[in-house]
Amino acid sequence: MLILGIETSCDETAVAIVKDGREVLSNVISSQIDIHRATGGVVPEVAARAHVGQLQPVLDEALAQAFVEWSDIDAIAVSTHPGLLTSLIVGTSFAAALAMIYNLPVIPVNHIKGHIFSNFLSIEDEVEFPAVVLTVSGGHNELVLLRHDQHIEVLGETLDDAAGEAYDKVGKMLGLPYPGGPEISKLSLEGNPDKYDFPRPMLHEGYDFSFSGLKSAVRRLVDQGDFDKADVAASFQKAINETLAKKLLKAAEEFGAKEVHLAGGVSANTNLREMIK
DSSP: OEEEEEEOSSSEEEEEEEETTTEEEEEEEEEOHHHHHTTTSOOHHHHHHHHHHHHHHHHHHHHHHHTOOGGGOOEEEEEEESSOHHHHHHHHHHHHHHHHHHTOOEEEEEHHHHHHHGGGTTOSSOOOSSEEEEEEOSSOEEEEEEEETTEEEEEEEBSSOOHHHHHHHHHHHTTOOSSHHHHHHHHHTTSOTTSSOOOOTTTTSTTOBOOHHHHHHHHHHHHHOOOOHHHHHHHHHHHHHHHHHHHHHHHHHHTTOSEEEEESGGGGOHHHHHHHO
């Protein structure tokens, strides 16, 4: 079975073709980073307009890379929530039009579940359950228990800023280019992660996350004017990643996890991966 997936939940236009739920035949992404760097963040209306212009060429490239025709496609999957409403409307409308033209069923997808199950793609061994999953992205932050692949239990989630959003906002405080996450990660290599003792909000309080207090602590330091930018980046990164890692490993121990998974854009952070290892 071939599924054509469409993703426009925020600021990247993506189309992928997946065989039998596991094998990725193509995955084409058009990034909007350069567009939103001018405003220091994602402007929903601008993002939606960029999706309109990119969906067709991204779709064409995905079909070409997978060497498939429309007659080979069995269904269309599309992100329907959560995300930026205007961006989601573009993707779902595009999917509905394609479904009508080619007489195909549409599968609505929660994009957080998409993050979670992306770890099931292109792997040789079956996932061992139970597994705990940390999803960390610009708008979402969840700690999830998978007892099996049809049972998702949310253990905790962000009560305010997600980790990626906190990275971007602190990056802006430090005058770094958008997106802040990769820039902070790069700058932190030059800094002392123990220079500033930033708080670890809710570190020992269940599995929910809260990063607004950490962000405010950075703001107070920056407003004082006497600080080293690299040391702030390194200390902030250590505080936020230590919080993420400790909660993840605590959940893994409590629920006897056989596997630990990371998902979402922030999971690419090298320091976070090293800390969890």
